[in-house]
Amino acid sequence: MQQSSTKILGISAFYHDSAAAILEDGKILAAAQEERFTRDKHTPDFPTEAIRYCLEESGFSIDELDAVVFYDKPLLKFERLLETYYRFSPKGFVSFAKAMPVWLREKMFLKKLIREGLREVEAYDEKKLKLLFPEHHLSHSASAYYPSPFEDSAILTIDGVGEWSTASISHGKGSSIEVLKELNFPHSVGLLYSAFTYFLGFTVNSGEYKLMGLAPYGNPKSKETLDFEKLIKDHLVKIYEDGSIWLDQSYFNYATGLRMVKEDKWKQLFGFERRSPEGELQQHHCNLALAIQRVTEDIVLKMALEAQKLTGSKNLCMAGGVALNCVANGKLQAAGIFEEIYIQPAAGDAGGALGAALAAYHIYFSKEERKTYRPDLMEGSYLGPSYSDKEVELMIRKVKGVYHHYSDHSKLNEVVAGELAKGLVVGWFQGRMEFGPRALGNRSILGDARNPEMQKKLNLKIKYREGFRPFAPSVLAEEVGTYFELEDPSPYMLLVAPVKENRRSSLPENYHDLGLWERLYHERSDIQSVTHLDFSARIQTVHSDTNPRYYSLIKEFQRQTGYGLVVNTSFNVRGEPIVCTPHDAYRCFMSTEMDVLVINDYVFFKPEQPDWENKDKWMVKFKMD
Structure with missing residues (x-):
């Protein structure tokens, strides 16, 4: 008789960046932030939709779960608030008066809130539900260490504040994590x-x-x-x-x-x-x-x-x-x-949901020796929902979209790379949505890094955000040393490194005395749109094994232009979460000056869309971030 597996749901909620993640025997099956479904950026709300997605993706019901794990200890956090107000009294009475009713009404009764939230997802037997509460920084530590390829590692977690801890040093060995300093x-x-x-x-x-x-x-x-x-x-x-x-x-x-x-x-x-x-x-x-x-x-x-x-x-x-x-x-x-x-690519509080589940599995449940894998266990961070061609076609019918279908991926790449090379901006929507704050080639807006106007165009006409904001390059993993002073992989866009000296342009002696915008638009390198003012770039290395579709697109762009990298920014406008569904993507495409949209094998050209010049029809007002 086959032994049953250990199924764990992790949750982060009620502060910011609510999320859910689900594991089976330590394997990450799904993870997503609630904001992607509700379209409310950084939402603190109970992650009802994210949990619904995780259960659907895994095929589990709540009754089948061995535990639901929340990412911190609310009573310890409450203790910190009370002690802080006591220590600083009588200062802070206004803040105290505002915070306490919320804590007493809601957060002190977190178990009740979680049970009620789960009831909104589906009916379940409350007597069977096991709730666990690891400490906040243990959740962070676990989110990085357990998916990592290391059998032995120092673990450094640094954030605003958890319960009491604001930073911690731990030692991960095998299945254990020992906190050494806080x-x-x-x-x-x-x-x-x-x-x-x-x-x-x-x-x-x-x-x-x-x-x-x-x-x-x-x-x-x-x-x-x-x-x-x-x-x-x-x-x-x-x-x-x-x-x-x-x-x-x-x-x-x-x-x-x-x-x-x-x-x-x-x-x-x-x-x-x-x-x-x-x-x-x-x-x-x-x-x-x-x-x-x-x-x-x-x-x-x-x-x-x-x-x-x-x-x-x-x-x-x-x-x-x-x-x-x-x-x-x-x-x-x-x-x-x-x-x-x-x-950890989802290093913030969203990743705490994953870390909480991993901590529960390895420390509370697992009797087996932890196994490590390279590059890691995050599946490239592509842990969110994907959408079938049938779902895309349903969306097309609703919006009356005009499209070209390419069943031959090499032909699709040839067409899209050609549009990028012409200086057009492409919305690229493929496969499973990324978990964490970075778009890594599945919910991305792409441009040509060689184009000196691309940063300005993306900021002001696509993203509708501050013009100073930089953009990241997605570069073929084997080509990273051609453009940047970086020898290591950076698959999650979490490392900044200098642009190679031989690609840089010389700067005038008075460069630092020029105005901000003069410096920004001064030519700095042959990959101007991803080169920051200090000649640095925030790099994503793209690997054929974790994202073959994105890799093959950039490879085709290299064949056409000689450059094995593109500009990659998240598929959203300012104040909006990264797009989740095909409809989110089409709406964002139509409400901006984006030129081309690619969803799975479907390609949409802006001038072919009905009423394409009427951006206001598609515009959604998001709160300023």
């Missing part, structure tokens, strides 16, 4: 970075990547940048040799207030007011972004050195929101502290 609230690298996100006019918990993208516009040689860096280290954060930090709470307001910082004190410190969310970007904003980016890199490098010292491991796994800072990751990779680094 940094506790209110001292937090993630919250420090988020404070600057707020002060520079971006949205906390979603705008941190904009701050990272703004940093290269800072003048690395200017006195102002160096002064800002010194002010941060002298007044805001004390950095110790082991990477632990102490934040002067007299400058911050996140522990008890409703805002991140005390704006008057920051204005006095840095010499300018907080930038309004849509305010004009000035050089001092860019210089401050560069300063905090450098400080963050310094802290991350020190933490990594401490992790290596404590574990003696040659490998490192990383998770937590700060692990999405691919500039810091690139510096860490280049430092050579570890032989190999593995970063």
Whole structure:
């Protein structure tokens, strides 16, 4: 008689980036963020639709599950809130008065909320349901270590805050994870970075990547940048040799207030007011972004050195929101502290759902020795829903779309690569949706990296977002060394590396004194649209074994142009989650100046679509991010 398998559902919810993931005997069957289904970016809502998808993809019912696992311990988090308000009293009473009713009504009764949420998905026997609650940073650690190819690894998790912990160093060996060191609230690298996100006019918990993208516009040689860096280290954060930090709470307001910082004190410190969310970007904003980016890199490098010292491991796994800072990751990779680094592609709270399930399987349930696989167990992070040709054709009938069908994939690639080479923008929708914040070639908007106008066109006419925002190259894995100073694979777009010297253009002596937009549009390399102002690029290596369709498209583009890379940005407009369904993709295509849409084997050319010039008909208003 065949032994039954262990089936586990992981959930993250109620803070931001709600998600669900499902495992069978440790194998990841499906994972998705709730935002993709509800179209509400970074939604904290219970992941009803994501759970529904995971169950459908796996074929399991709730009654068949061995456990449902939530990604943190809510009572510990409640304890931290109470203790923080007590310690800072009488300050923070307004924040306390707002937070407590929500906690008492909802989050203290989380088991009840989870049971009710599951009931919305389907009927089940509540008496049989096993609920587990690992700690937040264990969920992060597990999300990186267990899918990694390492049998022994240091594990570094850095984020805003979990229950108490804001960063942790652990040691993964076989099936076990041992926590060696923790940094506790209110001292937090993630919250420090988020404070600057707020002060520079971006949205906390979603705008941190904009701050990272703004940093290269800072003048690395200017006195102002160096002064800002010194002010941060002298007044805001004390950095110790082991990477632990102490934040002067007299400058911050996140522990008890409703805002991140005390704006008057920051204005006095840095010499300018907080930038309004849509305010004009000035050089001092860019210089401050560069300063905090450098400080963050310094802290991350020190933490990594401490992790290596404590574990003696040659490998490192990383998770937590700060692990999405691919500039810091690139510096860490280049430092050579570890032989190999593995970063969970869904490093933020969404990945906590997966980590919670993996922690439960390996620590609570599994009796077997953990097996490792290369490159990893994430299936390229293509863990979301895919759509059949029949579903695509149903969508086409509803929207009255005009299409060309190519059953011969080589012909389809030839046509699409040709359109890219002409300077057109292509929406590329294939296979299973990505899990995590990056589009990795299944829900992507593509362009020609050689085209010096491509960054401007994508930002202003397709994405409808700030013009300074950079774009990433998707490069054939075997060609990465032709374009970039990177020898290692970067399949999840989580490493930044320099563009090769021989591809760079020489810059005028007064380059750093030019205006922001003059510098942006100055020719820097022969792959201008993916070359940032500091000659860096956020790289995705594309591998034929994990994404053969995307790989073969870029290979065809190389055959036609001699360049084995394309611009890759996520398939969405500003404020919108990455598209999930064929209808999402067609609507986004029609509401922007995108030229071509490819869904499975169906190709749509904009001028052939009915009423194609009426973008407003398809436009959806998303909240600003």
